[in-house]
Amino acid sequence: MQFALLIYHSPQEFAMRKNDYNDPHLGAWRAYYKALVEAGVYVGADALEVPETGTTVRLKEGKRRVQDGPYADTKEQLAGFITLELPSVDAALEWAARCPGASIGAVEVRPLAPEAKRRGFSG
């Protein structure tokens, strides 16, 4: 079963990305990825640019609405996601708790929709 760990950062944590390579916080992230790979649960991952670089589009009553910034104006913003192959949601929660992002931001665990549903979704 595949799960996404959706990682939410505070502005402070986004700012830490600019830190030096030897910064312990970044070291913790590298170690976490290594542990995921070595444990054989890692499927894929990507980080997102800072929220200010986002642009949100929606169509309302046939008219385009374009807005600077992310979809929701909240303190913690989506910063990236990791996809894992795991036997259960319990295991996914365990990995989420180990995620360095969980101790200063938040990590949401969400099962991926099954393959067939995803195909239907994309037409």
Next chain:
Amino acid sequence: MNGINQGDAHRTIERVARESYGRLVAYLTVHTHDFVSAEDALSDALVSALNHWPQDGVPQNPEAWLLTAARRSLIDVIRHQHVVQASEPTLVLLQENPTEATSSTEFPDERLKLLFVCAHPAIDPAMHTPLMLQTVLGLDAARIAQAFLIAPKTMGQRLFRAKTKIRSGGIPFEIPQERDLQERLGAVLEAIYAAFGIGWDDMAGADQRGRDLAEEAMWLARVLLQLMPSEAEVRGLLALMLHCEARRPARRGPDGRYIALSEQDAKLWSFQLIEEAERHLGEAFTQGRSGRFQLEAAIQSVHAERARTGRSDWAAIAQFYEGLIRISPTLGTRAGYAAALAEANGPEAGLAVLESIDPDAVSHYQPYWAVRAHLLHRLGRTSEASDAYDRAIGLAEDPAVRRFLLEKRG
């Protein structure tokens, strides 16, 4: 009614709820086997106490008052369910001496049966501890879910399923026969220790959930000791937890930094708790039957000696671990043995123990990687050490432990 009385009443309700919850649930379920109804009835009774006590004053015997109120509510529920006929004996039982109960606390303490039911082999072992925390201590599902890192809704469902199984599955409310007793008692002790372990591991940071759970576990062990004073392993478990608890003030630096046991300032340990632990352990040894928890407590007892002697007798610790491995060869025991043996006989000896463990079993097991990293570092195998540190860091949940390892890794 004035504010002070109201505050008093609330505090009394809180105290009675904590002290009597398990006794009341046990007494109410021992015949009906129905936790859900008993817990509902008891929470109705507590709500009713919150309404009445601040105005009418706290009754002379609060526990008996709650029992009477809960019984009344339970009878209403049973009547309402239209199963009067089938439940006739239950109703009679519940109505027994309704007036007597208000004047006396002399209803039998059935908590021991309750503990054995919670850790019954027919119930998923993963649910033993949550069930105990809920039925004996009255913790709510959301709080238990926090500690066990499970979604609150899921924990609620699992607890409900376990209780349904107890009600319908004919799990007897009884103290096991002598021939089953040790094994069944083992499951009860494991469940209590699991609560303590979760409380212990999660004690980091500002979060209070871990601390509370460790306290609840010690409370359970004391209840169990009251009920089974001559079982050595019960004392062993209590001694083990007291020894760990004694070191709480030394486990973190003033800045929240993690401090390893060997680097702790022994002057910060609680000598009162150590002394109590030693008393129980000594008593357990005279009771004859050795066991896992006594051995674990003995290991902690040797560590505690450092406060007096200034040194750790690692050879003695390694020897207790050997005994422990014979009865309980868990990953934790083997990692602990490796660490102790490395201190006693050098890092190669410790590493050899680690290498004998199946690698698949430790791919998620953080303490293994932490010990391994430390031993490789001591052997000067720097690059392997740094890989192992990474694994330990990546598997750590506690930010303080993570920071500690990142600094060691360099």
